[in-house]
Amino acid sequence: MIRRGFLKFLFITPLGRLISGVLSAGIFSGVIFLDVIRTDVRKRTGADVEKVLLPYPRLRGVVSVEEALANRRSVREFREEPLTLEELGQILWAAYGISETRYGLRTAPSAGAQYPLEVYVVVGEHGVKTGDGYLKPGVYHYDPHSHTLTLKKTGDFREALYQAALEQIWVLKAPVSLIFTAVYSRTVRVYGERGRVRYVPMDLGHAGQNVYLQATALGLGTVAVGAFYDDQVAEILDLPDGETPLYIMPIGRPIYQYRLTEAELIRYIEKSRR
Ligand SMILES: Cc1cc2nc3c(=O)[nH]c(=O)nc-3n(C[C@H](O)[C@H](O)[C@H](O)COP(=O)(O)O)c2cc1C
DSSP states (O other): OHHHHHHHHHHHSHHHHHHHHHHHHHHHHHHHHHHHHHHHHHHHHTOOOOEEEOOOOOSOOSSOHHHHHHHOOBOOOBOSOOEEHHHHHHHHHHHHOBOOTTTOOBSSOOGGGOOOEEEEEEEOTTOEEETTEEOOSEEEEEETTTTEEEEEEESOOHHHHHHHTTTOHHHHHSSEEEEEEEOTHHHHHHHTHHIIIIIHHHHHHHHHHHHHHHHHHTTOEEOOBOOSOHHHHHHHHTOOTTOEEEEEEEEEOBSSOOOOOHHHHHHHHHHHHO
16 A cells, blocks of 8 residues: 555656656666776776677667568577677667666666666677677676676577577577576565566566667567576576576577568558458
8 A cells, every 4th residue: 555655656746756766866876886886896806807898889770660660570580690799789789778878777768767687698609790700609798888798608508598498499590699687676676566577577578679679670680588497597697696587589680581561551451440
């Protein structure tokens, strides 16, 4: 009862919206501050951390949002071709990158700006082309603020990921898979159980759709895979307690590019009106 009243106050009343905005902004700038400290420590201790500086995201493209929506399909057949580092960076930015520089707000909306999701990349052998070769195969973690990848483990983990994903062959064949995880506590500490069962899955849906649309706009394809053994994926990613894998999104160049024409859509709508 108290929680319902509190949520109503936070989201519906003008004063509540002001307070929740200020609170989440304050919490968020704290998070950014901690991130900066963590990076500094790594540098100071000279820890053996391998970072990939992703090319800066592009904010202009040639495909309209309508075209991306119309031509988005779940893609499960990929060519045996690498992604470029630019393409991978662009998709990561679309997934959960920074789109507001005062508080570090992201491309996907998030309840109370708590950003419970983390993004990992499983890169296969010859999976990502760089200027002078290929990215080392391995498991990487994405940092949206510095737009960098940190190498967590070296090796081609696609076979293990494919086994974890009930042998869905597109997980093995794609040059790269994005994996979304959630740290539920970030959202639950603000919204309680509602955060766990509603807000975190909603946050994931927004970020997942961003990946679908950006992949489509780049002429790439993906599929949201929710069927897998959590414990096996957690082991591949070396996840700490309290972090749960939610989506595997294999990404590659589609063998077949789906296209919807306006004429086809109009015929469908007309037929449905009869
Ligand atoms: C929550 C969720 C889980 C899904 N899990 C899988 C999966 O494990 N494997 C798969 O091949 N597709 C999976 N899909 C993709 C759906 O099968 C696909 O979105 C649906 O067939 C509609 O096709 P479309 O995406 O091309 O519109 C999942 C989609 C969602 C939203």
